[in-house]
Amino acid sequence: MDKLSSLVGRHSFNARIFYNGTFCNANQFTENGVSGQLHLVRQGPVDFINADGSVVSVSEPSLLFYPRGDTHRVEVQPGQTASLLCAHIVFHDGVANPLARVLPQCLVLRLSEMGGLGATLDLLFSEAGATAPGREVILDRLCDVLLIQVIRREFESGRLSLGLLAGLSDRQLSLALAAIHERPQEPWSLQSLAQVACMSRAAFTERFRDVMGVPPGEYLTRWRIGVSTRLLREGMSVKQVSSRAGYTSPSTFTRAFTALMGASPREWLKQGAA
Template sequence: MPIAYRTSFSGKLDRLSSLIDRLRVQVSNALIDEPNNGVANLVIFTDAAGAHRLVFCPLKDEETRVFPETAPLAGEAPLVAAHITISGIGKQLINALPACISVPLSEEPYLTAVVTPLIEEATMPRCGGQAAFQRLCEVVVIRLLRHAMEEGRADTGLLNGLAHPRIAAALVAIHEAPGETWTLEKLAETAGMSRTQFAVTFKDLVGATPMGYLSNWRLDIARAELEAGRQVKSVATLCGFSSPAAFSRAFSRRFGYPPKQKRNQAA
C-alpha cells in the first residue's frame, strides 16, 4: 500500500510538518523594556526609523549559555525579548540551524506578518496575552525554520537535506513512515536517484548515511513512545524492528540501557 505523504496547501511535498509535529516549544514570559543580559535568545529590535530586526539563537542539545549575539546594533533598542527552549524528536531541526539567525524584517514579509501581532501581545497586555505570545513564538520558530531551509543557511545536517528536492523526498518518507521496511534501494527509488548517487548525496548533505539516519530516527521515536507509556512490543512494531529482541539490542546500543527500563520509568 503506497505511503500517503503530507503536502502543503499548494500540493507540494510538505518537508517540515512531520518534524514540527514532534517539537515542543517552551517560552518564558516576555522581557520588555529590560536591559538585555544575554539570557533571552529571541529578541526583536527597533531603530529610530521604526524598522525591526529579529534575532534568534537556538539552544542546541542540552546546552545552557548566554547570547552575546542578541546585543543591539548601533541605533537599535530591544522591543521584545524572550527565552525559548525547544525539545522533542524534531529537535534535530533546531540542531541543524546556524548558531544565530538575524533577519531584518523589511526583507522577510512572511515573518513580519507574525512578528507584528507578537509585538502587540507583549507591549499591549490583554487577557490571554501570555497564551497568544506562546503560540505566536511557536509560529515564529516555524517560519524561521522555513526561512533557514529556503535560504540554505545550514552547511550540513537535516535542514540541508530537506532543502534538496530529491533527498527531501527520502527524508520525508523516513519521517512519515518509520515502520516501513526501508532499504537503501527503496529510499533511493523514493528520491528518484541511483543507489550510489543517493547514498553519497545523502551523506554529504545530512552528515549521516541513509540507514544510519533511519535507525536513529526510529530509536528517537521509540524512546518518546516508551516515555509516553507504550508497551515495548508495540513500539518495536511501530518503529519497524523485526522483533522486540532486535529492538532491545539496538535501543541498548544507542542509549546504554534496555527499553524495558525506560518503559518502567514511565510507568
C-alpha cells in the first residue's frame, strides 16, 4: 500500500453535508475539537472571516477547508446571494488526528485550478441539484472522495511535507511509524522503536521530535487512544479495547484515555451518544 493510502485509510474521516443551496445571510462556526468544515462555493461573492480578523473573499467557484474547525464566519453582503455546499468533516479521533494536524489551518483552492478533480466536482454538483432517493448519502461519500483527492493533490505538490507526512517519508522514522500504526498492541519502548528504525535511542528520539513535533512516547499514546476510540465506537468492551490498544490492564488504559480525552471511555461514549 502506498504511503498516502495508508495515511488516509488509517486516519479516516467522514463528511456530513449540512447545507446545500442559495445562501444570503451569515453563519458562525466555533471550534469544537471534533469536526472541521468544508465549504464549496459554486457562486460568490462570499467572505470567510477568521478569528484573527483576516478575511478570505471568494468571488469565483472555490473550495475552502478548515480541517480543525477553527472559528470562522461565513458572510454574504446584504442584497447579494451565493450558492454553497457545506459539510462537517469528522475525523475518527477528532481534530487531534495526525492528518488533521498536518493540514493547514485553512486550505483555499480555486475550482478552476483543481486539475483532475473535475469529474468528481461535476458529479457532486449534479447530485446536489437532484432529488433522487439516496442523494444525501451519495453527497457525503462524494465529499469523502473529493477530500482524498485534495489531500493527494497537496501531497504531490509538496505542500504537505511536515509532521506525519515528513515522518512517513523519512526512510528510518517511517519504519517505526509503520510499526506503531500496524501493531499498537505491542509493548513498545523508546529502545525497541529505535531498534526498528535502525537508530540509537538518542538519535531516534531527537529526530522523531524534530520531524514529528512531539516525542515518540506522546505520539504512541495518541495513536493508541485514537485506535481505542474507533474500537469503542464499534462496541468493544473497555477490557477488549485496552488489550488491543497496547495497555496492560483496563485501569491503565482508562487513566491514559481520561488524561488525553478529558473523560473516561464510558463517559466519552455517553457524550458521543448525547
